[in-house]
Amino acid sequence: MPRLPHLLGIEGLSPETISGLLDLSESYIDQNRSVDKRRNLLSGRTVINLFFENSTRTRTSFEVAAKRLGADVINMDVATSSVRKGETLLDTAMTLNAMRPDAIVVRHSESGAVNLLSQKVNCTVINAGDGQHEHPTQALLDALTIRRRRGSLQGLEVAICGDIMHSRVARSNIHLLQIMGARVRVVGPPTLMPTDIDKMGVEVHYSMRTGLKDVDIVMMLRLQTERMQGSFVPSISEYFRFFGLDSEKLKVAKPDALIMHPGPMNRGVEIDSEVADDLDRSVIHEQVEMGVAVRMACLEALIGGRRNSVGAAA
Amino acid sequence: MSGDILRGVPPHAGSTAYINARIIDPTAGSEYTGAILISDGKIADFGPNLFASGAPYGIQSVDCRGFYLAPGIVDTRVHTGEPGEEHKETLESAAQAATVGGITSMVLLPDNEPPFDDASLIEFVARRARQIKLTNMYAYGALTVGLEGKELAEMGLLAEAGAVGFTDADHAVGNAQVLRRALYYAKAFDALIVHLPQEPTLSGGHMSSGLMATRLGLSGIPPLAEVMMVERDIRLVEMTGGRLHLAKISTAESVKVIAAAKARGLNITCDTAAPYFALNDLAVGDYRTFGKLVPPLRSESDRLAIVEGLKSGVIDAIVSDHRPQDQDSKRVPFAQAEPGGIGLETLLPVSLELVHNGHLTLPQLFKCLSSSPARLFGLPGGKLAKGAPADLVIFDSNYAWKVDRADIWSKTKNSPFDERPVQGRVMATIVGGRTIYRDDHFAPAAAA
Numbered sequence: 001m002p003r004l005p006h007l008l009g010i011e012g013l014s015p016e017t018i019s020g021l022l023d024l025s026e027s028y029i030d031q032n033r034s035v036d037k038r039r040n041l042l043s044g045r046t047v048i049n050l051f052f053e054n055s056t057r058t059r060t061s062f063e064v065a066a067k068r069l070g071a072d073v074i075n076m077d078v079a080t081s082s083v084r085k086g087e088t089l090l091d092t093a094m095t096l097n098a099m100r101p102d103a104i105v106v107r108h109s110e111s112g113a114v115n116l117l118s119q120k121v122n123c124t125v126i127n128a129g130d131g132q133h134e135h136p137t138q139a140l141l142d143a144l145t146i147r148r149r150r151g152s153l154q155g156l157e158v159a160i161c162g163d164i165m166h167s168r169v170a171r172s173n174i175h176l177l178q179i180m181g182a183r184v185r186v187v188g189p190p191t192l193m194p195t196d197i198d199k200m201g202v203e204v205h206y207s208m209r210t211g212l213k214d215v216d217i218v219m220m221l222r223l224q225t226e227r228m229q230g231s232f233v234p235s236i237s238e239y240f241r242f243f244g245l246d247s248e249k250l251k252v253a254k255p256d257a258l259i260m261h262p263g264p265m266n267r268g269v270e271i272d273s274e275v276a277d278d279l280d281r282s283v284i285h286e287q288v289e290m291g292v293a294v295r296m297a298c299l300e301a302l303i304g305g306r307r308n309s310v311g312a313a314a
Numbered sequence: 315m316s317g318d319i320l321r322g323v324p325p326h327a328g329s330t331a332y333i334n335a336r337i338i339d340p341t342a343g344s345e346y347t348g349a350i351l352i353s354d355g356k357i358a359d360f361g362p363n364l365f366a367s368g369a370p371y372g373i374q375s376v377d378c379r380g381f382y383l384a385p386g387i388v389d390t391r392v393h394t395g396e397p398g399e400e401h402k403e404t405l406e407s408a409a410q411a412a413t414v415g416g417i418t419s420m421v422l423l424p425d426n427e428p429p430f431d432d433a434s435l436i437e438f439v440a441r442r443a444r445q446i447k448l449t450n451m452y453a454y455g456a457l458t459v460g461l462e463g464k465e466l467a468e469m470g471l472l473a474e475a476g477a478v479g480f481t482d483a484d485h486a487v488g489n490a491q492v493l494r495r496a497l498y499y500a501k502a503f504d505a506l507i508v509h510l511p512q513e514p515t516l517s518g519g520h521m522s523s524g525l526m527a528t529r530l531g532l533s534g535i536p537p538l539a540e541v542m543m544v545e546r547d548i549r550l551v552e553m554t555g556g557r558l559h560l561a562k563i564s565t566a567e568s569v570k571v572i573a574a575a576k577a578r579g580l581n582i583t584c585d586t587a588a589p590y591f592a593l594n595d596l597a598v599g600d601y602r603t604f605g606k607l608v609p610p611l612r613s614e615s616d617r618l619a620i621v622e623g624l625k626s627g628v629i630d631a632i633v634s635d636h637r638p639q640d641q642d643s644k645r646v647p648f649a650q651a652e653p654g655g656i657g658l659e660t661l662l663p664v665s666l667e668l669v670h671n672g673h674l675t676l677p678q679l680f681k682c683l684s685s686s687p688a689r690l691f692g693l694p695g696g697k698l699a700k701g702a703p704a705d706l707v708i709f710d711s712n713y714a715w716k717v718d719r720a721d722i723w724s725k726t727k728n729s730p731f732d733e734r735p736v737q738g739r740v741m742a743t744i745v746g747g748r749t750i751y752r753d754d755h756f757a758p759a760a761a762a
Contacts (some may be wrong), residue, residue, distance in 0.1 A: 011529070016360060110647035111531035112601030131649070132531030194528035195536070283397060 006118045006125040007298055009134035010175040018143065018180060022044075024297035025144050025290070032068070032292055041205070041304050042071035045102040049075045050092070052108040057263055057288070058128050058137075062105050069304070071102075073150050075131075089113060090120055097121040101304045110156070111168075124302045132166050139172035141294040143180065145287050146217060148239050149258055154181040159211050161187040162221035162243060162270050165194045168243035169262045170221060172208070174200055187211030190241055208249045212288075212289045215253045220245050221262045236269055246272035250281075258283050315459060315742075317753035319413055321447055328354040330747065331369045335378035335708070337362075339698045340385065340680035348510045350383060351702040355747035357502055362696055366510040378708055381741050381756070382676065385684040386418025386705040388696040390508075391561065391633035393483070395725075397438070398427030403638040403725045405439065409448040409657040411723040411728050413751045416707035416740040417634075419450040419695050420658075421686070424461070431456035431467040433475035442474055449743075450476045450705070452693065457496055457507060463487045466496055478691045481508035481561070484608045484653075486543060488514040490550065497556030506691060508559045511543035511568070512535035512609055520649050522595045522610040530601065531650060535610050541567035548575045551582055559690060560584040563629060564609045566619030571700070573599070573628040583690055584628070587635035588664045589730050591620045598731060602645045603651035604730050607635070611730075621673050624682060632679075634661040638726040655730040660717055662709065663736035669711070670737055700756065704747040708756065713739035 031037060047066040049059050059075060066073045078092065089108065096104060103124040106114045111131030118125040128136040146153055158177050164170045164186045164208070177184050185203040186193065198204050205211030212218060223239065228301055233239045245259065259275055259282045267273050276282055333349040337360065350360035369375035395402035405422075408683075413418050422439055424430030425562065430439075436453050443451035455472030455482040459465045469480055480500065486492045487509060500507050516539035521527050522533020544560060549573065551558050563569060563584045575582050589597075589607055594614045597605035605611055623629040637654025644651050657664075665683060668674045674682075688696025696703035717734045721726035741756035742749055 089647065108647065110649050112649075113647035115601055116645070116647055130531070131647075132533075134531070171529070171531060195523040195534055196525040196528055199525040202527065 004302060007136055007302060008115055008118060008125065008127045010136045010139050010172045010179070011134065013179065017032070018140070021294070021297050021301060022144050022147060024301060025140070025293040027104070028293040028296045029290070032289070037068050037071060039068065040070035041300055042066065042069040044285070045071040045303055047071045047073050047103045047105060047299065048096055049073065049105045049128075050078065050096065050107075051076065052078050052089070052106070052113070053117045053129070055107055055129070058107065061288070061291045062128060062295050065292050066299055068292070069296055069299055071299070081190060089117060092191065093120050094116045097123060098106065102261050103299065126260045126298060126302065129168055131168065132171070133168050134172045135168040136172050137174040137291070137295055137298060138169050140298070141287055141291040142173055142219065142260060142262070143176055144294055145260065145283050146258065148290075149283065150216065152176060155212060156182040156216040158182050158217040158219060159185045159187050159205075159215045160221065161208065161211065161245065163223050164188050164197060164221070165192045165193045167221045168223040173219065174202055185211055185215070189233055189239070200240055208245070209252055212249060212253045215257055217258050217260065218245060218250065218253055222262065222264065222266055223270050240269055244270050245270060245275055247274055250275055260284065260287060276284045315515050317414065317553070317751055319410055319448070319751055320749055324470050325443045329358065329373045331365055331375040332378050332383060333365050333369055333374050333375055334380060335383035336380060338382055338384035338676045338680050340677045340685040341697050341699070343677045345676055350698070350706070356700050357698060357700055357706055359522075359700060377734065381708050381710050383678070383706060383708050384680045385696050385698055386707045386743065386745065387416050387661060387683045388419045388687040388691070388693060389417045389634045390421040390479070390585070390631065390691055391423060391637070391660065392420045392636045392658065392685045393423045393425065393638070395638060396442070397435075401725070402640050403453065406446050407723065408658065409443075409446045409451065409632070409724045411656070412449040413721050414740065415659040415742050416662045416709060416743050417449055417658055418707065418745045419452065419693055420488045420703035421478055421691060422451060422453045423483045424454045424456040424481065425485070429456050429461050430454060430472070430477070431461070433468065433471045436472055436477050440727055443515045447613050449688050449745060452476070452691070454479045454481050454483075454508065456480070456557075457482045457487065458492060461485050462523070463489055463492055464682045466492070466499060466526070469500060469505055469618050470503055472503055478615050478693065479506040479559070481510075484510055486510050486512045486514050490546060493547065494550050494554060497550055497558060498556040500680070506557060506559055508561050509547060510561045510608070511540050511547055513539040516542070520606065520610070524595065524613060528600065530598075530648075537565045537612055537616060538567065540565045540609060541571055542667070544571050548572075548580060548582060550730060551575075551580050555581075557581040562587050562590065562609060562633070563623065564590040564612050564620065567614045568625035568719060569619050569628050570733040573626070576628065583630045585631035585633050585687070586620050586624070586629050587633050588661055589635070589734075590657065591617060591624060592664050593617070593730060598648070601648040603646070603648055603734060604634060604728050606648065606651050606653045606728065607655055608653045621668065624668065625673050630682070630690065632661070632665055632682040633687070634658050636724075638724055639728045640726050644728050655728055656722070656724045656726060657729070658724065659722060660729060660736065661732045661736040661741060662707070664731055664734075665735070666711055666738035704744055705745040707739050707740060707761060708742040708744070709738060711738050712754070713737065715739060
C-alpha cells in the first residue's frame, strides 16, 4: 500500500488503498477485545486532536486509537464560537506544527478547512470531518462493519437515508461504496438533497418505500438541524412520519438488511428505538467498535513504521 | 512584466505623431495600418493615409513598429480600498495597475467605508485623481443610502458632484419598489442605474450550485437566481420607461432574456466581467478562494453562452470587476473567504483570448472594452475621433507571458487568473496625450 501523506477524504483513494486499510483494521479488532490492548507501534509519536467543532464520540475514538498504539495524545477543543474564525485556524495550525507533532487530527465546521490546514503544516493531517465535505474514517468504519457481516461490499445495494445535503458522512460513503463496487441510493426529502447528487452516480429516491426496496444495508443519517438555515422540513413529526426508519418502512428491505447510523442518534426523529435497538439487525454499536480499529489502522498507515520522514526533515 | 510608470512627465508641448501603427477603430469597426496625430492632449487626426510618406518635419514622432493602437480601455467596475481599506488597495495603487493594464479610464464602485452616498466622496475621488495624474478616475454614486437597498441616495447632488452612474455595487436591490422609484427618479437627471441581478434570498451560498458544490460540500447559489432578477428588472424598466444597465451577466438564461428585451426596444444594456467568459466553476476546485466571486463562477455551458453573448452583441461591455482582497480575507476556509478578484492588469490579455480564439475581431473587442462603456457612461474617452481626448493603448497582441502574482502592481494578489498563460501585453498607455506607461520593449519616443 503506498504511503499517503494525509487522509483528507475518500474521494480519489484506490480500491487497493481502501482494502489495505480495512485489512489492517481487521488485525486490531482482536487486540481491542483482549485484556492487554496496548502496543507500542507509535511509541514516541505525538498525535494532536484539534477539534474546532464539538464532538465527543469521534474525538474519544481517535484518542483511544492513538493511545492503544502507544502514541502521546493531546486534545485541543477549540469551540468555533470563541475564536475569530479563519485566522485562528491557520495560526493555531502553525503554532501546533511548530511543536512537531507527527499527526494532527482535525475536525472543523467548514468544508475544505482541513485541506487548507494540510497545506500549511508539514506533519500528517487526518480529516475527522470538515463541514459538509468528507468524514473519511466514518466511511471506512462503516465499510469494515459491512465487510465483516457480508464478506464484501461488491454488488451490495446500500440506501443512505435522510439529510444528505448537510452530511459529510453521506459524501464519504458514496465515494467509498462506489469505489468498492456497491450500488448506492440516497433517500430523503427533495429539500435535503444536494443539487446534481445524481451525477455522483447514485439513485435518488424521495420515498422510503421505493428507496429501501430490497436493499442490503440501510444507513440512517442524523437530521442536522444545527446546519439548517431556514425551513427544510415542516416539522420533526412530519419528517419522522415519512423519512424516519421504523419497522414498517423496513419491511420492504431484504429480511437480513443491516441498520446503520453514524451517531449520535435522534431517536424518534430519523430512527425509531425499536429498530435502532434490534439486536439482530442494528449494527450501530459495532460501528463504534470498528471506529477504534479503523482509526488505529489509519494512524499506523500514516505515521507508523519508519520514522515520519516529513516531520524529521522539517 | 517590466516597464515604467511615467508620472509628472508634462505632455509634449506641440504635436506628436504615432506612425506605423495597426490602428483599431471600434466605432467604425475597422482595423488598418496608419498614423494618429495628437495635439494638445487631443486626437487631431488619424487614418490610413496620414503621414503615409513619413511624419512632417518639426513634429515629434513615435514609430509604433506595427503594434496595435486602440482607444484606451474604459473599465466601469473597479473597487479599491480607499477610503476604508487602504491596506488592500489605494486609489494610487489601483491607478498604477490600471495604467499598466492599458486602462485609461476607470469608474470606481461606491461600496467603500464610508460608501459613496455623499457628494463629498465623489469630489474626494476627483481630487485624488488630479493628484495621482495617471488613469482618469470617475466614481459611481450609491443608489441607496448605505447601499442598504432601502432609501434612495441623493442622486441629483451626487450627479452634480460628478457621479457617472448609480449602483449598490455587489448588493442586489431586493425590494422592487425601491428599484422602481430609482428608475423613475433617475429620469430627471438622465442618470444611469447599474444593477447586479441576483435574487438575494437565493444567494446565500458560496459557489454556483451543481455537482462541484455538492462534491465539495459547499452550499450553492442556483444560476437561476440571476435570471429571475433580470426578468424582474426588465419589467421594472418597462413599467418606468427608465434606463438600466445590468452588471456582470454570467448565465446563459440571462443572455437569452436580455436579448429578447433588447429586441423589444427596452432601454437595457449589460456587461460581463472577464472571469465569466474565461473561467468556469472548476476554478474553485480544491477550495481555491481566489475563484470565489460575486456572482459565482458558473458551469462551462454558461461560460460558452457568455462568449456567444459578446459575439452577438447582446452583452455590451466587458469590465474587470477588480476587487482586491488581502491574505487574511482569502487564506481561510472557502465559506469564510471574502469574494472578489483583482483584474486591472489581466483585463486586456484575458479579453484578447476572445480574439485569439476567433470569437471576436479586435474592433469588436475594443467596442466592448472602450467605446461602448464610454458611450453608456457618457465619458469623453474610449473612441477615435477628432477632438476626443488622446486616451490610447498601444499593445502587442501576441506576446506570451504567464500571470504571476510576483509581478502584480496591485497591492493584493488575489487574481483568479494567477498562473494562467496569456497572450498580449501593453506597450504604452497614453492619457490626454501624455505617455503614462511604457514597456521596456517599447523604445522611448525618438525626437524627429
